[in-house]
Amino acid sequence: MHSDAFDRYHFAESRLHRLDPRVKVSLTVAFILGNALLPDASWLALGLAWFLLLVANDQSRLGLWFTFRRSFLALPFALAALSAIFSPLGDPVFSFSVANITLTVTDFGLVRFAGILIRAWLSVQAAILLVAVTPFPDILHALEHLRMPRLLITIISFLYRYLFVLTDEVLRLLRARAARSAGMTGQKSGGGLFWRAQVAGNMAGQLFIRSYERSDRIYNAMLSRGYTGNLRTLHPHTMKPSDWRFLGLALFALLLTQLTGWIR
Amino acid sequence: MHFSPAPLHIPDGFLTLVISLVFWALTALAVGTAISKTNQSLGEKQIPLMGVMAAFVFAAQMLNFPVVGGTSGHFLGGALAAIVLGPWAGILVMTAVISIQALLFQDGGLLVMGANIFNMGILTALIGFGLYRLSSRVGKPVRLGVAGFAAWLSTVASALLTALQLWLSGTSRLEIVVPAMLGVHLLIGLGEAIITVAALGFIEQARPDLLSAEKTASQGGQGWVLGGVFVSLGAVLLSPLASADPDGLEKVAEDLGFLGAGQSAPYNILPDYTIPLLGETALSTIAAGAVGALLALGLVILIGRSLRRAQG
Amino acid sequence: MPIVHPSPTVLPLPATPGALLLAKDLHFSYPDGHPALRGINLQLNEGEKVALVGPNGAGKSTLMLHLNGILTGSGNLSVAGLPLTEKNLPLIRAAVGLVFQNPDDQLFSPTVFEDVAFGPLHMGLPEPEVYRRVEDALAAVRMSEYRNRLSHHLSVGEKKRIAIATVLSMSPRLLVLDEPSAGLDPRARRALIHLLHELPVTMLVSTHDLAMVRELFPRTVMMDGGQVVADGATADLLQNQALLEAHGLEMP
Ligand SMILES: Nc1ncnc2c1ncn2[C@@H]1O[C@H](COP(=O)(O)OP(=O)(O)OP(=O)(O)O)[C@@H](O)[C@H]1O
Ligand SMILES: [Mg+2]
Numbered sequence: 001m002h003s004d005a006f007d008r009y010h011f012a013e014s015r016l017h018r019l020d021p022r023v024k025v026s027l028t029v030a031f032i033l034g035n036a037l038l039p040d041a042s043w044l045a046l047g048l049a050w051f052l053l054l055v056a057n058d059q060s061r062l063g064l065w066f067t068f069r070r071s072f073l074a075l076p077f078a079l080a081a082l083s084a085i086f087s088p089l090g091d092p093v094f095s096f097s098v099a100n101i102t103l104t105v106t107d108f109g110l111v112r113f114a115g116i117l118i119r120a121w122l123s124v125q126a127a128i129l130l131v132a133v134t135p136f137p138d139i140l141h142a143l144e145h146l147r148m149p150r151l152l153i154t155i156i157s158f159l160y161r162y163l164f165v166l167t168d169e170v171l172r173l174l175r176a177r178a179a180r181s182a183g184m185t186g187q188k189s190g191g192g193l194f195w196r197a198q199v200a201g202n203m204a205g206q207l208f209i210r211s212y213e214r215s216d217r218i219y220n221a222m223l224s225r226g227y228t229g230n231l232r233t234l235h236p237h238t239m240k241p242s243d244w245r246f247l248g249l250a251l252f253a254l255l256l257t258q259l260t261g262w263i264r
Numbered sequence: 265m266h267f268s269p270a271p272l273h274i275p276d277g278f279l280t281l282v283i284s285l286v287f288w289a290l291t292a293l294a295v296g297t298a299i300s301k302t303n304q305s306l307g308e309k310q311i312p313l314m315g316v317m318a319a320f321v322f323a324a325q326m327l328n329f330p331v332v333g334g335t336s337g338h339f340l341g342g343a344l345a346a347i348v349l350g351p352w353a354g355i356l357v358m359t360a361v362i363s364i365q366a367l368l369f370q371d372g373g374l375l376v377m378g379a380n381i382f383n384m385g386i387l388t389a390l391i392g393f394g395l396y397r398l399s400s401r402v403g404k405p406v407r408l409g410v411a412g413f414a415a416w417l418s419t420v421a422s423a424l425l426t427a428l429q430l431w432l433s434g435t436s437r438l439e440i441v442v443p444a445m446l447g448v449h450l451l452i453g454l455g456e457a458i459i460t461v462a463a464l465g466f467i468e469q470a471r472p473d474l475l476s477a478e479k480t481a482s483q484g485g486q487g488w489v490l491g492g493v494f495v496s497l498g499a500v501l502l503s504p505l506a507s508a509d510p511d512g513l514e515k516v517a518e519d520l521g522f523l524g525a526g527q528s529a530p531y532n533i534l535p536d537y538t539i540p541l542l543g544e545t546a547l548s549t550i551a552a553g554a555v556g557a558l559l560a561l562g563l564v565i566l567i568g569r570s571l572r573r574a575q576g
Numbered sequence: 577m578p579i580v581h582p583s584p585t586v587l588p589l590p591a592t593p594g595a596l597l598l599a600k601d602l603h604f605s606y607p608d609g610h611p612a613l614r615g616i617n618l619q620l621n622e623g624e625k626v627a628l629v630g631p632n633g634a635g636k637s638t639l640m641l642h643l644n645g646i647l648t649g650s651g652n653l654s655v656a657g658l659p660l661t662e663k664n665l666p667l668i669r670a671a672v673g674l675v676f677q678n679p680d681d682q683l684f685s686p687t688v689f690e691d692v693a694f695g696p697l698h699m700g701l702p703e704p705e706v707y708r709r710v711e712d713a714l715a716a717v718r719m720s721e722y723r724n725r726l727s728h729h730l731s732v733g734e735k736k737r738i739a740i741a742t743v744l745s746m747s748p749r750l751l752v753l754d755e756p757s758a759g760l761d762p763r764a765r766r767a768l769i770h771l772l773h774e775l776p777v778t779m780l781v782s783t784h785d786l787a788m789v790r791e792l793f794p795r796t797v798m799m800d801g802g803q804v805v806a807d808g809a810t811a812d813l814l815q816n817q818a819l820l821e822a823h824g825l826e827m828p
Contacts, residue, residue: 006368006369008368008369028374029374029375032276032373032374032375033281033375035276035277036276036277036280036281036284036375037281073275073370073371077273077274077275077278080278080430080435080436080441081278081430081435081436083436083437083440083441084434084435084436084437086437087434087437112434112435116277116278116435117277118277119276119277120275120276120277120278120373121277122277123275123276123277123373123374123375124275124276124370124373127276127366127367127370127373127374128370131367131368131370135687135724135726136367136368136686137686137687137690137726139367140686149295149296149299151299151302151303151311151356152295152299152356152359152360152363154311154315155311155314155315155318155356155357155359155360156315156318156360156363156364157315157685157686158311158312158314158315158316158318158319158684159315159318159319159322159360159361159364160364160368160686161315161319161683161684161685161686161727161728162315162316162319162684163319163322163323163364163728164728165319165680165728166316166319166320166322166323167322167323167326169323170323170324170326170327171326173327174326174327194458197454197455197458197459197462198458198462200327200339200455200458200459200462201458201459201460201461201462201463201465201466202462202463202466203327204324204327204339204344204459204462204463204466205462205463205464205465205466205467205470206466207320207323207324208320208324208348208463208466208467209466209467209470209471211316211317211319211320212313212316212317212471212474214316214680214681215312215313215315215316215317216309217676217678217681218312218316218681218684219309219312219313220641220646220676220681221676221681221682221684222312222684222694223646223669224644224646224669224673224674224676224743225669225694225695225698225742225743225746226666226669226670226694226695226698226699226746227308227694227698228308228666228698229308231311232697232698233697234690234693234697234703234706235703312684
């Protein structure tokens, strides 16, 4: 695996790709916030939200099912919500017993469980679409415009830049470890658990020192180019009328979704 | 592909809005303070350092080691980062790591990011640095032992808090989620402890200047020790209680009004859930919803403003 | 929503009476006590292209870090007649463009554009001027179409060219390159030699690539053990087998 596997941006000529990153970030957050605001069992509204998501997928020209196919990330976490079906609130649907304990599934519990899963699944798709149609540096610019603290943005952009350098370094270390323990097949990479963890710890220590010293050299490179402690940035993004129009339209659609969820 | 070390990155949808916003507020407060503290006390050299260190934590989380039968131990890094870089810088580094995991890899949600940062960045810094600083002047074996214990406990406490948040949100049943989360993380925490100790040992040998007692003392005051010990005790006492007597804890939370508040939508906290003049109608509920949303928005803007000011 | 920067400070270009770079008796020891420079004397004139050679650990990189005040030891150093002092530091850093050995240290921004813009932006230039300089610098290294690329996607050779652009955008009077040809394949190395040949800037280039030295640099400075052991016409130095052998160098 090369760390290029970390890339999430998918280029295409589309309206969504051209949209100002601030609009995209705000709408993603608004969409996720909207999902959280909807009351349980507002199936129509959740369906409408999914429809909006499909429209967005289509607009991105990445394919109608682009985010759907990548959306099962949160699935392992669904286990945590499974116990919600036994909620004591609501009427029992059926019960069964496991080793002397009687578990009762309730209608409220089932609705709650479904609600959690659907919200999680819709939200993660919105986030997937955002990074697929926006280069990550543009997302950072957008966050800066949206008043995220500058220091944090700067740290994240350094993190983003050196993610690739350092994960490559880790992969090299791991390969070296694998090569050295290859002789001991059948003995599962040799040594006891404690020893294995300690090897990982030494790697972490080594990686730490190298990273620390690298940050010194980066600092020197920054000084050489006039850095005196105040970071400046350019502001290349300006909202076009079409960006405002899109924002208004999308917000209106989200508001409609909320109304659908609340009026019954 | 999953990059998260442990099932601690909560996705969107699993926490209610109230719990999400409460932890966003706490996190914003801590991160805002961390920003103004690092601006005051540390040179401009700190910026690339924190950035590269965040990349280090991200990369180090890929260092796994086989435990038993296909599962592998992983590394979270919150305690180590706080011990070596100081608690404030550690918090910022972990905030960056968790942000990029959520933004770029959808590992953890956006609305619940406040909770994720709190669990994995702030709580771990408090326990990790607090306990380590307590022992910064004693001999190396004891100090490393304390660091290991702190790393283990920070993982366990993260898991416990995650479980409690899920329970308060009505997502999980207390008697199931607490034993499950704790059970897994009592083990994962051991890996965290060994890696943290080995890494610290390595660093101490190669660059003793980075871990001197003076440096540790200058990075955070006695308040951290107090907070760290307090939170550690809380985690140690609460864990057995929550697993052995979930009904008791449930009763306490109910009496204190936590349960209701956590599971309801935020506008339900508004008096009588409706706007008086409009009466019990759908319209009134919608209006209440709008007011709630505006309040939330106002809160976010206010936090943003104060962060901006703290920074400038 | 364009955001206007507070009135930027445009730096004037320094005038040059006499030598562009003058180093007198530079001494420097690293904090661990290791002496890396032991009395360096060096003069560079406007328009010269000079090679800096010497074995590993000779002190080449250390010397280069002195030339724009990243490291400061004892002795005198002046650039374009300006002595290296705290006050002159911004001017000197704009005048001496230093490119580091490892391009992953030099390119610290997510995108190529941001990296090339970093220098001019922090010199306090107004935004239109920054944009113009980025375009010019990228054109000079023939990488214009790379402006929106992500730095971590580039090959080593491309990274090295962009690294040079990051200082060219500051319009330096003196270009200081640390081992620019290390790690390049023959084609990228050839392209780099072309580029260095074309660039109309005074330059000091440290390298182990003596074939490139012979081709590109009329003058060579040889260092060993923190001292300048030879300084003269490249043709003479490279013919002196005894000198080369004494300092661990070898003609290809
Ligand atoms: N940060 C440092 N701390 C201590 N000693 C150092 C440091 N950096 C370099 N040195 C030492 O200073 C001496 C000169 O190093 P320098 O990097 O300047 O050599 P160089 O000529 O650039 O070598 P190379 O051809 O390998 O790049 C070496 O002996 C090196 O070990
Ligand atoms: Mg060197």
